[in-house]
Amino acid sequence: MNNKKTALNSLHKKYGAKFVPFAGYEMPIQYSSGIIEEHKYTREKAGIFDVSHMGQLYIKGENSLAEDLEKIFPSELKNAKLNQSKYSFLMNDEAGIYDDLIITKVEGGFNIVLNAACKYSDLELLKKLLDNKYEINLSEELSLIAIQGPEAAKILEKIIYGVSNLNFMNGNWFNYLDKNIYITRSGYTGEDGFEISIKNKDAEVFTEKLINEGASLIGLGARDTLRLEAGLCLYGHDMDINKSPIEANLKWAISKNRIVSGGFIGFEKIKSQIEKGVKKVRVGIKPEGRVIAREKTAIFSEDNKNIGEITSGTFGPSIQASLAMGYVESSFSKIDTKIFLEVRGKKYPASITNLPFYKKNYVKGANK
Amino acid sequence: MSEVKFSKEHEWIKLDGDVATIGITQHATEMLGDIVFVELPDKGSSVVKDGNAGVVESTKAASDVYTPVSGEIIENNQSIVDDPAKINADPENEAWFFKLRIKDKSELDSLMNKNEYEKFSKESGS
Numbered sequence: 320m321n322n323k324k325t326a327l328n329s330l331h332k333k334y335g336a337k338f339v340p341f342a343g344y345e346m347p348i349q350y351s352s353g354i355i356e357e358h359k360y361t362r363e364k365a366g367i368f369d370v371s372h373m374g375q376l377y378i379k380g381e382n383s384l385a386e387d388l389e390k391i392f393p394s395e396l397k398n399a400k401l402n403q404s405k406y407s408f409l410m411n412d413e414a415g416i417y418d419d420l421i422i423t424k425v426e427g428g429f430n431i432v433l434n435a436a437c438k439y440s441d442l443e444l445l446k447k448l449l450d451n452k453y454e455i456n457l458s459e460e461l462s463l464i465a466i467q468g469p470e471a472a473k474i475l476e477k478i479i480y481g482v483s484n485l486n487f488m489n490g491n492w493f494n495y496l497d498k499n500i501y502i503t504r505s506g507y508t509g510e511d512g513f514e515i516s517i518k519n520k521d522a523e524v525f526t527e528k529l530i531n532e533g534a535s536l537i538g539l540g541a542r543d544t545l546r547l548e549a550g551l552c553l554y555g556h557d558m559d560i561n562k563s564p565i566e567a568n569l570k571w572a573i574s575k576n577r578i579v580s581g582g583f584i585g586f587e588k589i590k591s592q593i594e595k596g597v598k599k600v601r602v603g604i605k606p607e608g609r610v611i612a613r614e615k616t617a618i619f620s621e622d623n624k625n626i627g628e629i630t631s632g633t634f635g636p637s638i639q640a641s642l643a644m645g646y647v648e649s650s651f652s653k654i655d656t657k658i659f660l661e662v663r664g665k666k667y668p669a670s671i672t673n674l675p676f677y678k679k680n681y682v683k684g685a686n687k
Numbered sequence: 688m689s690e691v692k693f694s695k696e697h698e699w700i701k702l703d704g705d706v707a708t709i710g711i712t713q714h715a716t717e718m719l720g721d722i723v724f725v726e727l728p729d730k731g732s733s734v735v736k737d738g739n740a741g742v743v744e745s746t747k748a749a750s751d752v753y754t755p756v757s758g759e760i761i762e763n764n765q766s767i768v769d770d771p772a773k774i775n776a777d778p779e780n781e782a783w784f785f786k787l788r789i790k791d792k793s794e795l796d797s798l799m800n801k802n803e804y805e806k807f808s809k810e811s812g813s
Contacts (some may be wrong), residue, residue: 354746355772370799540746541718609724609771611744633746634723641724663726663742 325371326462326519327526334536341539342435344372349538357541358636361508362677365468365546367529374438375461375516376431376446376554379454384428391448392422393564393573393583395680399424404488404503406572409441414585414592417444419554423490423503428453430490430501432463432514434554437552448584462522466534467512467545474512474532475502478525479617482513489534494527508542509549509677547642548635550603550674556614557601557630557644565592566646568601568674601629603662603674604643609634610667612643612660619659619666626651629660635676642676690780692795693804694755695811696737699779702789707756709773710783711743714808720745722774727763727785734760734787736794741784743774746769756794758787 331338335351348371349357360366378384385397394407404423408416414460418437423430432621433441445560449455466475472483479493482502490503498521506512517525530536543553552558558567563585570593577583580595606612616629632643651658654673659666691701698716701737716722722772724744724754734740763785774782789795799807 348747349720353721353775355723544746609768611724611749613749633743636746 320431323372325369326522327369327371327464330523330526331369331536336536336538339539343371343380346372346433347536348402349540350536352535354538354540354544357535357537358544360535361468361510361537361541361545362637363469365470365512365534366541367506367534368467368480368537368542369462369466369526370461370465370514371519371522372435373463373576374431374433374435374441375458375463375671376429376433376438376442376445377425377458378431378449378455379428379456380452381427384453385424386453387449388422389430389577391584393443393577393585393589395413395420395576396424396429401426402490404490404505406488408564408569408572409437409444410563410585411560412585412588414565414588415560416554416558416562416564416567417441417560419552419558419569421503421505425490425501430516436555449595460519461516462519464515464517464522464526464529465506465512466515466529467506467508467510467537468534469511470533471510471512474529474534475515477532478528479515487511496521499610507549507551508545509551509675510545513655519534533534542632544633547633547644548633548637548643548675548677550676553631553643562601562646563588563597564591566597566600573655597649600649601630601644601645601646602652603672603676604629604632604658604669604673605676606643606660606669607669608639608665609641610660610662611641612645612662612667612669616643617646617661618645618647619661621649621657621659622640623659626658638676640676644674645658647671690800692755692798692800693807694753694798696753696755696809697808698753698755700755700795702792702795705792706761706786707758707789708783708786709740711752711778712804713778716778719743719750720747724749724769725767725771725774725784727768728754728760730760732760734758737766741779743771751766753786754757754786754787755798756787757790759790760785760787762786787797 336347485504618627627647629645741752
């Protein structure tokens with residue numbers, strides 16, 4: 320096992336991290352206080368997440384770049400405002416998802432944040448799709464640190480003046496120790512928060528400052544319970560190459576104008592799925608008791624027909640209940656439909672429920 | 688009450704007459720992390736040494752619970768089913784899992800005492 324280490328590896332150790340291999344990296348699953356405490360700390364105060372394993376891609380190019388990117392992504396990029404971020408997908412012709420990502424219009428090009436497990440294949444694919452016309456750089460010099468929670472803005476503002484003026488899903492350059500660093504107001508926990516792109520060599524000192532101001536390190540375990548409560552998908556589980564954004568119930572992420580105008584990869588499939596409907600769709604699922612339905616748990620209808628499968632499930636520390644997401648045949652996707660989950664050979668009652676499980680606290684300026 | 692014994696599957700067992708109280712060890716809870724769900728064998732059911740006798744789930748994963756001895760379940764601890772966090776808080780006392788009427792006391796012979804178990808859990812790291 321030769322897993323890569325992020326620039327915060329020794330800091331993780333200092334705070335009692337238990338490590339797991341994740342997407343080729345040695346990452347902290349939890350620290351000494353444990354997943355539930357970490358989860359609650361993020362919801363009540365502010366959690367720090369080392370997401371440096373994720374890919375930070377920069378594509379350099381002027382107007383023709385936005386045009387070329389619109390041929391790939393289902394988002395409006397030609398008229399994107401400077402520093403505006405959009406959640407988007409890299410898809411195949413069948414609208415199967417290679418990766419989900421955040422794309423931000425910056426001066427001279429676009430930044431894209433990619434999933435760790437997909438970043439190298441995404442890079443190759445994008446180079447190919449863009450005919451090697453543009454300079455593309457997948458950074459190995461930058462760390463990515465997220466701070467999430469109701470006190471995130473207050474804490475970060477003490478270290479970096481002006482960040483609390485950012486609107487949700489917007490970024491900008493800020494001054495930190497006489498250096499320019501790029502920060503976006505975004506995250507994946509259902510809380511207000513920021514993602515800070517910072518040089519590897521500055522990452523540890525910066526993170527310790529956040530800790531000194533009252534934020535606490537949070538591992539992958541709580542990151543998973545937080546994003547699940549927020550109803551957010553985890554790539555490779557709740558979405559993958561065999562599922563489209565429509566099946567994944569993420570139609571909101573596809574720009575309305577682009578659905579009309581088309582011209583991006585996977586458009587035909589998406590158009591037909593919107594018009595004709597899909598066979599299976601992602602739903603939120605609430606088991607009746609405390610039973611936890613994990614990935615691959617079979618879902619049954621009241622008349623005992625296998626109608627789908629769980630893709631993520633856990634116990635939600637903030638909602639104090641079990642929760643899951645999965646794909647069911649569309650005719651069973653209506654809210655409050657009764658279903659059964661087969662766990663260790665026993666069928667447990669559950670129902671289809673609205674997402675998110677936990678109400679978001681995003682700040683003003685939210686846009687999709 | 689007799690000496691507490693330990694299994695390689697990280698269960699503890701305390702014998703009082705022919706009634707054994709069984710739970711999981713502190714070390715087991717530290718490995719599992721926060722426990723959020725527990726399933727116990729039904730009262731009146733029979734369990735077999737090293738066989739399945741329930742499930743614990745942490746926020747991370749599900750793990751089987753095994754019984755270190757055979758017998759008939761005479762009681763299970765409903766309070767940990769209702770509040771699984773108790774298992775992390777006090778695994779070797781209040782948060783016992785079940786009590787069974789032991790079938791064959793000689794099954795205890797293969798189990799470890801406290802010192803042996805501490806050494807075992809340190810060395811195995813699992």
